[in-house]
Amino acid sequence: KNQVEQSPQSLIILEGKNCTLQCNYTVSPFSxxxxxxxxxxxxxxxxxxxxxxxxxxxxGRYTATLDADTKQSSLHITASQLxxxxxxxxxxxxxxxxxxxxxxxxxxTLTVKP
Amino acid sequence: xxxxxxxxxxxxxxxxxxxxxxxxxxSNHLYFYWYRQILGQKVEFLVxxxxxxxxxxxxxxxxxxxxxxxxxxxxxxxxxSTKLEDSAMYFCASSSHKNTExxxxxxxxxxxx
Numbered sequence: 318k319n320q321v322e323q324s325p326q327s328l329i330i331l332e333g334k335n336c337t338l339q340c341n342y343t344v345s346p347f348s349x350x351x352x353x354x355x356x357x358x359x360x361x362x363x364x365x366x367x368x369x370x371x372x373x374x375x376x377g378r379y380t381a382t383l384d385a386d387t388k389q390s391s392l393h394i395t396a397s398q399l400x401x402x403x404x405x406x407x408x409x410x411x412x413x414x415x416x417x418x419x420x421x422x423x424x425x426t427l428t429v430k431p
Numbered sequence: 432x433x434x435x436x437x438x439x440x441x442x443x444x445x446x447x448x449x450x451x452x453x454x455x456x457x458s459n460h461l462y463f464y465w466y467r468q469i470l471g472q473k474v475e476f477l478v479x480x481x482x483x484x485x486x487x488x489x490x491x492x493x494x495x496x497x498x499x500x501x502x503x504x505x506x507x508x509x510x511x512s513t514k515l516e517d518s519a520m521y522f523c524a525s526s527s528h529k530n531t532e533x534x535x536x537x538x539x540x541x542x543x544x
Contacts (some may be wrong), residue, residue, distance in 0.1 A: 348530055351532055359541075360435075360536050361531075361535045363520075363534070406473070406474065418489070421474045422473065
């Protein structure tokens with residue numbers, strides 16, 4: 318069964334600090350992995366998307382890594398801001414399915430405090 | 432910047448009633464999706480729609496649910512005979528190709544009382 322597990326479940330950091338969120342998956346055959354940011358009561362917003370051949374991708378202060386051999390990904394947030402407080406969701410798609418029927422993780426709830 | 436829009440933002444309905452949730456996907460996108468997120472839980476896939484037909488659906492998407500693209504712009508989710516457990520945020524999303532990123536709308540919060 319395809320699964321995506323994220324850790325930690327929640328994280329509290331001080332403004333300006335860095336943090337790293339983890340995602341392990343068992344989706345096979347792998348197609349791509351996406352990180353989304355979801356503010357409370359809002360729809361998820363895409364941060365990065367990576368395919369099998371990519372092992373790092375940046376979007377501003379967000380940097381995602383992918384190790385397709387160990388089936389792990391991380392999302393690193395640099396110089397955190399109060400507006401980074403949100404749920405970060407790892408989503409993995411399998412080949413031969415469309416992006417919609419992807420496997421979602423439970424998310425990591427990040428709280429950035431002043 | 433183009434975006435997916437959903438209406439209404441909040442819908443309250445009585446148990447047993449039918450509801451229709453509406454979505455306008457990004458105009459040049461070809462793949463459309465509905466998701467559900469029960470409060471405090473993760474996003475769950477319901478259905479994907481391409482070329483005027485359902486391409487994939489989850490176990491959640493039973494006979495109570497149906498989708499339609501009645502014209503060139505709208506994409507709707509109909510829930511017949513709503514139950515209390517249908518209370519959730521419902522997100523519509525669209526993508527340009529089969530395996531590219533999906534852009535989500537802001538969601539419709541459905542409350543069944």
